[in-house]
Amino acid sequence: MNATNTSGTARIITHVKETDPMEPEVPFAEVEAVQSKEYIPVIKETLTGMIQRGLDAATKPVFNWAGRNSLFPLHWGLACCAIEFAAGFGARWDGERFGVVPRSSPRQCDLLIVNGTVTWKLSHKLITLWEQMPEPKWAIAMGNCATGGGPFRTAYSVVPGVNKLIPVDVYIAGCPPRPEAMLDGILRLERLIRERRA
Amino acid sequence: MTDLTLAALLPALESRFGPDVKVLPSRKEVLGVVQVKVDRLVEVARFLHDQGTFTHCALVSGVDWIEHIEVLYHLWSDALKGYLEITVETAPEDPHVPSVTSIWRGANWHERETWDMLGVRFDGHPDLRRVLMPEGYRFHPLRKSFELHEPEELEVKARHV
């Protein structure tokens, strides 16, 4: 089939299939596939898929165990709840005995504890930090502000609940929640991970 | 002209700018309250800065009186050890006030905040962006016409612009 464009050069469209409406197309395609050995990659894919699934089944419990026992939260203090967050990793409550070590870079973290009031101006930064964290990752909304806006729920500048921005696994109530409550939330998240529910 | 003392300052303002300035009754926290017509604001500010020793613009803010919007300037004088309050009035729909950033550089962010909260446009401002609210936020929340929205409604409006 030939077509001529405005500059005068002919544009030739090849590979036009002459189709006979009476004849079904499928048998030809199958024959072509067998002749061109197109089935080889399909078999390869199936085999690698089986191996991958087997490996996954063997290693997933190990990664799950390692991940849930070393949750690294992002060291990110937003408001008054951050004081309780800090106290929770001090000498008295010592969150590190659960393998929870705050890190300063989102690249090293798998847990985002949103501990304070999130304003609309900050929401873009929160999403950026969340997206910078490698998978698998979890989020905890700590305190009433992060859970649902808290005392500032009807304010013009405050996000009414951080679940409007990121997926949250565990909510901790309180204004502010005590460090025990925060550690309890982290342990709850560990249980959710163990049961593969988060 | 030498620096004016307080006793001479307000009469000097009145004699120089005539009916465009109005000395209002003062309060004990400030040296004086002066109401200025919008189009003479920069001249008055320049006069107060150069001859009135008011070298520091401590605050720019505003009040929405519904019939008009009032923009307030608090100027500090080291020599007089006190504040002078200047007010200008603008129309509530599309309020425009000349910027005083050419006289006090420190007024920059104050004017941005007044624009953010009250929607007063400062003509001649070098960088009139929002300060407290994200760029793209549609409201000026300290206006009396701003209704406190249900959070969900506000969220939808604020996120998709």
Ligand code: SF4
């Ligand atoms: S929940 Fe209460 S303590 Fe926590 S950030 Fe909000 S206001 Fe502060």
